[in-house]
Amino acid sequence: MSSAKGVGLAVVLWLVVISFLHATLNLGVFAPHKSTAEAAFRVGFLPVTCHLTCPVTDFINKQLSGESGFEPIRFQAWPELKEAFISGYLPATFILAPLAMRMREDGVPIKIVYLGHRDGTAMVVHKDSQIFHIEDLRGKTIAVPNRFSNQKLLVVKALKDHGVQPDEVKILEMAPPDMPAALFSKAVDAITSGEPYMGQAELDGYGRVLYQTKDVWPNFISCVLAVREDVIRNHRETVQKLVDGIAKSGKWLDQTMDHRMEAADFVSQYYYNQNPRLLRFVLSKPPDRVKYTNLALRKNDFLEIEALAKETGVLKGKVTFEDYADPSFVPPNNSLQPYAWEYQK
């Protein structure tokens, strides 16, 4: 059975070689420095502008002190991010506001501690389409990112404000990265999600903006920062540091247009792996397309979301603001200054 021995040897050799390569190239196991002092505090995010403060905080922290204190973990889609949070892998994450509220209803120990942004959502239709007003959406198909997204509630609100019943349109769920191509091929009539996917359809010439959030629901909230309850109990200081970092990087982003363009560059390059041109576009045209200041938790904002969510069946109405939110980390107004940092290329 010499050939059997040969095969066995080859298999073992292959396993050793491929494991070694993987450990070296991808896991960085043999990399020289690896701070093992404290386990990293993971923060989940998706590559969307609603979560921009997450990479910006990480990047500026690293530049200022050489250490972030957080490990941003990029996800590709909502279901996986949600599952990673439920399983306890993520102590903190950026997440859709209604989804976080719904998870609370379903018994997940989640608390909203801060906002991630305001506005930053558009509805885009094909430039050749005959849809010029919200009323023209009657009988059309609209893609939304998730059934528990505030974008869906925004669609319902926009329709109702213009006398269209929500059952007069067809709303379907679609992963935001797939939306521009779906609109291009006219598989759907309208798409709405967080940026930069709406900006992409616009930038590439086949999309036309039907509305921005500020036209329908000013100071719209799509995503919030949420943490697990046990983390609030056991790691209060870390959560506070994270919230402060997001507040400071939000203020930094809104301080000057230069800061936004710098963020577009380093976030595209190091975190989102997108074309910098795209992020530059959505962060500047117009500048109030998405905002990163005024991120404190206000109960009235959430009551508004709750009311719409109950109406559309997204929430059952079993939980209150006090159940799903913990505003105690919100820094007092104007107590924090923007990060004092300039980007050196």
Place this chain on the structure above:
Amino acid sequence: MNKSVLSILLPVAVLLVVYFLWDGAVLLSNTDIFPRPYQVFLGIGELIQRGVLLKYVVASLFRVSIGFTLAVLIGVPFGLLLGWFRPAFLAFNPLIQILRPISPIAWIPIAILWFHVDDRAPIFLIFLSSLFPITVTSIAAVQNIQPVYVRAAQNFGLTRLDLFRRVIFPACLPQIITSLRISLGIAWLVVVAAEMIAVNSGLGYLIIDARNAGKRYDLVVAGMLMIGLIGLILDLLIRRLERFEEVKWGYFGGR
């Protein structure tokens, strides 16, 4: 023309036809989204230049190698055991038949809850995808052994261990190797889906990442192309197992 020249010329001709059909279709439809073939090759070039292609190929091969090896180490002995001991077969077969038709993709949520989002989750999914074909074929291989082999061996007075080692296992080997070949194909098929979980490397991740990156369908197709090519190489490698003397009889009417 002799056979070996034809065996190269014909596939090359088909590939060229597909290449031009693809290119022509993109040009004719005037689409802005779907890449032309040369853009895909440029995309592959860009991946090499950025140094990620080797990393991603290694990551995917690592997960498939570990998951598949685990499936073989568990599936083959387990299958042989169930094929040999009838009560064990009766006990476990219904469970296996229930688990077998479940797509590994359906296991993704469970995999994340159990193994979080590091390498273990995709390895688990690949393991599952290979385990059942290997187990079921191993069971069938033992059950289908011609009784005359076993009786002849018993007449020679072989002990149970020897019977298993010298008659049953060699008799099953050709079928087991065929199942390895099929399930390695399945494992490689599943790697894309398995890497859609938040791992940050691998060819499946490359495709998801390219979708997130905006209009980078050239990289999506580049990822698909790499998966196809590596799948081909894996199949060629595992087919070499079929050439060994110990199993050759199973393919060329030795019975």
